[in-house]
Amino acid sequence: MTANGTRPGSEMLRQMLREGQADNSLVDHIVEDLAMQIIDGRLQPGEDVNSVELARRYNSSRTPVREALVTLQREGLVEIPARRRPRVSSVTLTQAREMYEVRANLHGLVSELIVRNADDEALAVLTACQAHLRADAERGDVDGYFWHNVTFRQTEAEVAGNRQLTRLLGSLGLRTLQLRHVSLSLPGRLDRSVDDHERLLAAYADRDAPLAVALTKSIIKAGLLAIEQSGWSGLELES
Numbered sequence: 001m002t003a004n005g006t007r008p009g010s011e012m013l014r015q016m017l018r019e020g021q022a023d024n025s026l027v028d029h030i031v032e033d034l035a036m037q038i039i040d041g042r043l044q045p046g047e048d049v050n051s052v053e054l055a056r057r058y059n060s061s062r063t064p065v066r067e068a069l070v071t072l073q074r075e076g077l078v079e080i081p082a083r084r085r086p087r088v089s090s091v092t093l094t095q096a097r098e099m100y101e102v103r104a105n106l107h108g109l110v111s112e113l114i115v116r117n118a119d120d121e122a123l124a125v126l127t128a129c130q131a132h133l134r135a136d137a138e139r140g141d142v143d144g145y146f147w148h149n150v151t152f153r154q155t156e157a158e159v160a161g162n163r164q165l166t167r168l169l170g171s172l173g174l175r176t177l178q179l180r181h182v183s184l185s186l187p188g189r190l191d192r193s194v195d196d197h198e199r200l201l202a203a204y205a206d207r208d209a210p211l212a213v214a215l216t217k218s219i220i221k222a223g224l225l226a227i228e229q230s231g232w233s234g235l236e237l238e239s
Helices: 012-020 026-039 053-056 062-074 095-117 120-139 142-160 163-171 175-183 189-205 207-229
Strands: none
Touching: 012 026, 012 062, 012 142, 012 163, 026 062, 026 142, 053 062, 095 163, 095 175, 095 189, 095 207, 120 142, 120 189, 142 163, 142 189, 175 189, 175 207, 189 207
């Protein structure tokens, strides 16, 4: 929890869900709360989401709960089967690999553009983000590291200077956040991740585009490999 009692990343998640809109309805609150619980693993894949209990928890009718669940279904975090309770979505190994392949290639392009376009002041912003990552890793703060890592990647996209690319990355949705949190929660991942980011920043400073692209793709693929090897229960193996 942060000093004001909110969970790390709450404000960032709110911005991602609303896409710049200022609405603050009960439906929004339910969506944000459930999304955060799914992303950070308090609600596990396959777990039922009881709309009656949720209505009681949020002191509401079932209508805003249903609306919130439909939004989460659209984001890929919840499944709503016919005549059954909604549940937290699982992800197949193929889906995970496809998502990470897209992320690796898009972020590789981001790194190439950073080397081409970013000035020293922009790189200093990324260095400041890295300082937060290092501090979180030293404390073993997975949630803090995760959200600062999300900030690092979003800042990279902004520094790259290609708005269409930024939109494409945003369209990957919340499902990738769930997988990324799982990956960074695994033993030893924070230390490896922060060291990899140090090398990436050095490649940016040296204006070495091929190395920066290779490091970015390697960082993202290492996250996928960690999930594959972890036996995470939310990952479905196709028959």
